[in-house]
Amino acid sequence: MAEPAAPAPGRQRVLDAAAERLVEQGYAATTLRQLAADAGIKAGSVYHHFASKEDLFIAVFNRGIEVMVEAFDRVEAVEPLERLGAHVRAHLGALFEHGSYTAAHVTAFFTAPPEVRAEVVPQRDEYEHRWNDLLADVFPDLPADRRPLTRLLLFGSMNTTIEWFHLSGSLSLDDLAAIITSQFVDGIHASHPIRSAR
Amino acid sequence: MAEPAAPAPGRQRVLDAAAERLVEQGYAATTLRQLAADAGIKAGSVYHHFASKEDLFIAVFNRGIEVMVEAFDRVEAVEPLERLGAHVRAHLGALFEHGSYTAAHVTAFFTAPPEVRAEVVPQRDEYEHRWNDLLADVFPDLPADRRPLTRLLLFGSMNTTIEWFHLSGSLSLDDLAAIITSQFVDGIHASHPIRSAR
């Protein structure tokens, strides 16, 4: 009998539910019984797919990075400024347009126990490395030892948008990406002059 | 008998412990038994000082805002650019130099249940209002409806420093504040030119 619209296997439904709950509740407050109920199975059955709660959430966090990396690698722009803007847009896209995994990673990573975080660090490093290389390429005069700091400031602005930005609002994700990019590159100074000293 | 160095009352020790645990563990993972042990009392005794776990953490979050507001109001600079830099420095000071309350607020606010968050929103609004006014004053040409967004981007950069900055490192808090301020005002463009299109 042909399945209509492929009902999504249980394992995937648990992962999806975990990502969504993580965003709203964090690691500790998200219970396996909740996830099981969300996915339409019973709590004990979660252990057919995952060895433990930690194991499950490691999978969620890693998927969150995967989504970011995929979005990053999909960018094709070549002209420096355009490239940077496209990557900012891609990062925001990963946060808001490709499920809850990246959002879960960004909001809940630091609420997870150290053992879980440790398991995810290598993949994180890979994504950060991509951005360091991008900065090196776009801003050749930026000293190498300033790249991580610069990236962290940009990440700070981009990642905290999940706390206040909503796709349903009047601002589009394209607009937001453009604003963040120009703010990052030219600062507020360029378009909005500082009041002169009196 | 004169108390040597005022042994800090139990209520205060519980609050301090709560702020520190919040930074490391978030709301749900922090238990009253832990806090009591940290403060040198027993779990049941916490209820002599606070009506509930929620009540306790509302006090912690509000104190976190208080510290920020106090730091903000302590700034005396008048020249626009200098003022902005001083406020950035003050905000970072609240995060790193005046106990864990502000850090707890910034990292754990969104891990707290909605009822707790709701109780803290008014004080948050007051602090955000101060910053909106500051931006209006320093950047008179910045449209009023862009102020909140601009503030959120700056807050994003400043607040996420708690995830990676350490006072013990080679970078001082003064340095960090200066970098964030100039990055915010002039962008990366000013000091580090973009690679020209090829």
Add this chain to the structure above:
DNA sequence: AAGAGTCCCTAACGTCCGTTAGGTTGTCCT
């Protein structure tokens, strides 16, 4: 037809949680 493997269930385990009732001690006020 038999066996293996997948997916899920029920029922329970030990543990820890927030919270409460009631008691003890010490200090201060009158």
Add this chain to the structure above:
DNA sequence: AGGACAACCTAACGGACGTTAGGGACTCTT
């Protein structure tokens, strides 16, 4: 001296948690 009150204790409650053992139903392979 006595009462009030603050600060803490012990001991327990009901409930929820992560996890496990063992079994049922179904599909696929041989």
